[in-house]
Amino acid sequence: MMLDSETKAVELPxxxxxxxxxxxxxxxCTTLIEGEVRSRLRExxxxxxxxxxxxAQLDKVPDGMTLSDLSKRxxxxxxxxxxxxxxxxxxxxxxxxxxxxDRRVQFIRLTKLGRAEFRKMAAEHETWIADVFxxxxxxxxxxLMRLLAKTKASAQRSxxxxxx
Amino acid sequence: MMLDSETKAVELPxxxxxxxxxxxxxxxCTTLIEGEVRSRLRExxxxxxxxxxxxAQLDKVPDGMTLSDLSKRxxxxxxxxxxxxxxxxxxxxxxxxxxxxDRRVQFIRLTKLGRAEFRKMAAEHETWIADVFxxxxxxxxxxLMRLLAKTKASAQRSxxxxxx
DNA sequence: CCAAATTGCTTGAAGCTTAAAGAGATCCCG
DNA sequence: CGGGATCTCTTTAAGCTTCAAGCAATTTGG
Numbered sequence: 001m002m003l004d005s006e007t008k009a010v011e012l013p014x015x016x017x018x019x020x021x022x023x024x025x026x027x028x029c030t031t032l033i034e035g036e037v038r039s040r041l042r043e044x045x046x047x048x049x050x051x052x053x054x055x056a057q058l059d060k061v062p063d064g065m066t067l068s069d070l071s072k073r074x075x076x077x078x079x080x081x082x083x084x085x086x087x088x089x090x091x092x093x094x095x096x097x098x099x100x101x102d103r104r105v106q107f108i109r110l111t112k113l114g115r116a117e118f119r120k121m122a123a124e125h126e127t128w129i130a131d132v133f134x135x136x137x138x139x140x141x142x143x144l145m146r147l148l149a150k151t152k153a154s155a156q157r158s159x160x161x162x163x164x
Numbered sequence: 165m166m167l168d169s170e171t172k173a174v175e176l177p178x179x180x181x182x183x184x185x186x187x188x189x190x191x192x193c194t195t196l197i198e199g200e201v202r203s204r205l206r207e208x209x210x211x212x213x214x215x216x217x218x219x220a221q222l223d224k225v226p227d228g229m230t231l232s233d234l235s236k237r238x239x240x241x242x243x244x245x246x247x248x249x250x251x252x253x254x255x256x257x258x259x260x261x262x263x264x265x266d267r268r269v270q271f272i273r274l275t276k277l278g279r280a281e282f283r284k285m286a287a288e289h290e291t292w293i294a295d296v297f298x299x300x301x302x303x304x305x306x307x308l309m310r311l312l313a314k315t316k317a318s319a320q321r322s323x324x325x326x327x328x
Numbered sequence: 329c330c331a332a333a334t335t336g337c338t339t340g341a342a343g344c345t346t347a348a349a350g351a352g353a354t355c356c357c358g
Numbered sequence: 359c360g361g362g363a364t365c366t367c368t369t370t371a372a373g374c375t376t377c378a379a380g381c382a383a384t385t386t387g388g
Contacts, residue, residue, distance in 0.1 A: 014294075016290045016291065016293065016294035017290075018305055018309075019290075019293050019294045019296070019297045019305070020290055020293050020294075021309070022297060022305055022308060022309055022312075023197065023293045023296070023297070025309060025312045025313065025316065026190070026193065026194055026197070026308075026312060027194060027198070028239070028316060029190065029312050029315050029316050029319060030190055030191060030194040031239050032239070032316065032319045032320065032323065033187065033190070033319050034191070035239065035323075036319065036322065036323045036326075038346085040326075042346095042347085048346095048373075048374080049374095050373090050374065050375090066336075066337095067336070067337060067338095068335085068336060068337080075192075075195050075196070075199065076374090076375070076376085077375065077376055077377075078336080078337065078338085079337085079338070079339075079340090079375080079376075079377080079378095080374070080375055080376075081337090082337065082338055082339085083338095083373085083374075083375090084373095084374080087373085102335095102336085102383075102384070103382085103383060103384090104335070104336040104337065104382070104383050104384070105335095105336065105337085105383095106336085106337075126180045126181075126183075126184055127180065128322075129180065129183050129184050129187045130178075130180035130183045130184075131322045131325075132183070132187070132318060132319045132322045133183045133186060133187070133315065133318060133319075134318060134322065135314065135317065135318035135321065136311070136314060136315065136318060140311055140314060141182055141183070141186055143307065143311060144186060144190075144308075144311045144312075144315070145182075145185070145186055145189060147300070147304055147307060147308045147311065148186075148189045148190060148193050148308075149189065150299065150300060150304060151193050151297065151300065151308070152189065152192060152193050152196065153299065154296060154297060154298060154299035154300060155193060155196045155197050155200065155296045155297075156196065157299065158200065158292075158295045158296045158298065159196065159199075159200045161295075162200075162204070202376085206376095206377090212343075212344080212376095213344095214343090214344065214345090230366080230367095231366070231367065231368095232365085232366060232367080240344090240345070240346085241345070241346055241347075242366080242367065242368085243345080243346075243347085243348095243367085243368070243369075243370090244344070244345055244346075245367090246367065246368060246369085247343085247344075247345090247368095248343095248344080251343085266353075266354070266365095266366085267352085267353060267354090267366095268352070268353050268354070268365070268366040268367065269353095269365095269366065269367085270366085270367075329388100330387100330388090331386100331387095331388090332385100332386080332387085332388100333384105333385080333386070333387095334383100334384080334385070334386085335382100335383080335384070335385085336381105336382090336383080336384095337380105337381085337382090337383105338379105338380085338381080338382105339378100339379085339380080339381095340377105340378090340379085340380100341376105341377095341378095342375100342376090342377090343374105343375085343376085343377105344373105344374075344375070344376095345372100345373085345374070345375095346371100346372090346373085346374095347370100347371095347372095348369100348370085348371095349368105349369085349370085350367105350368085350369080350370100351366105351367090351368080351369095352365100352366085352367090352368105353364100353365080353366080353367100354363105354364080354365075354366095355362100355363080355364070355365085356361100356362090356363075356364090357360100357361100357362095357363100358359100358360095358361100
């Protein structure tokens with residue numbers, strides 16, 4: 001009759017404590033590392049993490065990208081990027097020019113200064129991250145990569161299911 | 165003579181691309197899930213994630229805790245907690261009373277309303293998280309738990325080494 | 329071709345967050 | 359005791375972040 005199992009699913013909440021603990025642990029790790037990176041960026045280079053992240057996106061491409069691309073890649077809102085870019089143009093790290101073919105679009109790229117400064121920061125940043133994960137073996141790391149890829153796919157599936 | 169290896173360590177930067185990719189993947193997973201939880205909390209309960217987190221900390225203890233405890237547990241700054249608590253007291257979810265023995269200290273706890281609302285939200289929240297991780301097997305989950313515990317320890321060691 | 333929908337970006341309000349400075353209370357130790 | 363160190367919390371300024379509304383340019387479909 002299937003009634004029993006369906007009733008149960010509705011009335012008795014299942015135990016999902018394990019997943020919850022996993023999520024909290026994931027969050028703790030990220031918060032911890034993020035805070036560490038934030039502190040070091042501030043004290044070594046007097047730069048904020050969002051600005052570093054934005055420059056990291058731009059460093060990958062020589063010809064720049066649009067604000068929308070940035071917003072998608074950084075997984076933050078459009079308005080957020082507008083403000084960040086504004087401040088980085090102001091400080092001489094970024095360069096913006098309007099597209100010739102579509103006057104809505106702006107291409108943003110690193111200036112010479114911006115790229116030079118970013119490269120210096122990135123080199124050090126990489127060593128910090130290496131140190132953060134230094135107690136993990138090669139096998140640990142590749143296993144973690146695999147499981148996080150699976151997690152990402154699962155989370156995307158879950159998010160998509162809600163907003164079709 | 166050891167000179168070769170030491171020289172190399174200083175002049176030729178080692179490749180830590182793997183750790184960097186791992187960190188970015190970790191960050192992506194967290195951002196993705198966090199955004200999803202944030203959206204759902206907003207649309208279902210019109211509450212922000214920081215407020216939910218704060219209430220979650222308080223739900224664990226019946227007699228409340230101090231602002232400092234909250235700040236440590238939530239891994240955010242003191243001033244941040246001051247503001248969050250202020251708004252939640254304002255909305256009737258929290259209760260604050262000054263310690264009798266130490267007039268610097270304030271004990272914060274959930275009001276009846278606050279606890280009731282939190283419990284409702286938490287129950288649903290748990291099912292969202294379960295769904296986020298639904299594509300992972302039991303073994304995946306326990307393995308991920310283990311590796312994240314190791315990551316957390318490693319990150320803490322790394323952070324401590326910098327600030328003794 | 330034109331109106332409607334879509335796209336790219338900006339703006340504004342509200343709230344979150346941090347770092348740093350500071351006020352008040354308590355603790356420690358000489 | 360008493361005075362400096364420490365602890366708890368608040369305040370402030372600056373910046374980050376989101377959501378929602380809005381503007382302008384482009385695309386789409388009659």
